[in-house]
Amino acid sequence: MCVGLVLILLSGCKSKIPADIIQPEKMQVILYDIHIVDGYVSTLGADQDSAKRIAAAYYKGVYTKFAIDSVLYTKSMAFYYDHPEILTGMYDQVNATLKKSKDSLDKIETKRLAKMTAAQKKAIKAADDKRKADSTKKSKDSLDKAVRANALQPKINPAKLRKDSLNRVRRLQRKFKTLPVEKVN
Numbered sequence: 220m221c222v223g224l225v226l227i228l229l230s231g232c233k234s235k236i237p238a239d240i241i242q243p244e245k246m247q248v249i250l251y252d253i254h255i256v257d258g259y260v261s262t263l264g265a266d267q268d269s270a271k272r273i274a275a276a277y278y279k280g281v282y283t284k285f286a287i288d289s290v291l292y293t294k295s296m297a298f299y300y301d302h303p304e305i306l307t308g309m310y311d312q313v314n315a316t317l318k319k320s321k322d323s324l325d326k327i328e329t330k331r332l333a334k335m336t337a338a339q340k341k342a343i344k345a346a347d348d349k350r351k352a353d354s355t356k357k358s359k360d361s362l363d364k365a366v367r368a369n370a371l372q373p374k375i376n377p378a379k380l381r382k383d384s385l386n387r388v389r390r391l392q393r394k395f396k397t398l399p400v401e402k403v404n
Contacts, residue, residue, distance in 0.1 A: 235302070241287065241295040247309045249292065251316050252281045 236242060241249065256277040260270055282288055299306040 236305075237298070239291075239294070240298045241291060243305060243309050245285065246295060246299070247312045247316075249281065249285050249287070250309060250313045252284070253278065254313065254317065256281060 256274060260274045260277065263270060263273065265273065278289070282292065299309070
């Protein structure tokens, strides 16, 4: 309904718009591009002189795209400022187009983030799996080393170990003159 009202408003005003002024349909598209440039330049965070130079280059690109110049654009804007009902109708259309573009870009960004998040989760899982596999391998390697080391050690006879221990205790007792220990075979 709003679009129909704007078209009726614009068609009713068409006879009032001089030929040396950019027509509303074309002006809407130019305004859209101009506002895209303004939005981009505002995100640069450059100092004021740099921002003006960058913006001027982009505005020149917009003028070239639509085969106009800054004088015709300024003259047309002055006319539309004097006719706010036409300018309001054009800006309603520009705002609707900007909103559609933003919504489309938001959907694309949401999908991109979802893919990136899925890829990150997959990478984290792969890293965890690798870490677990490495840990298991290290544990198995450590166990194998321990078994090999144990196999290389001489077998200990428990009876001999007891006898050696008791003999040591006897020597210490004699040295310190303590009570005798029973004799072991």
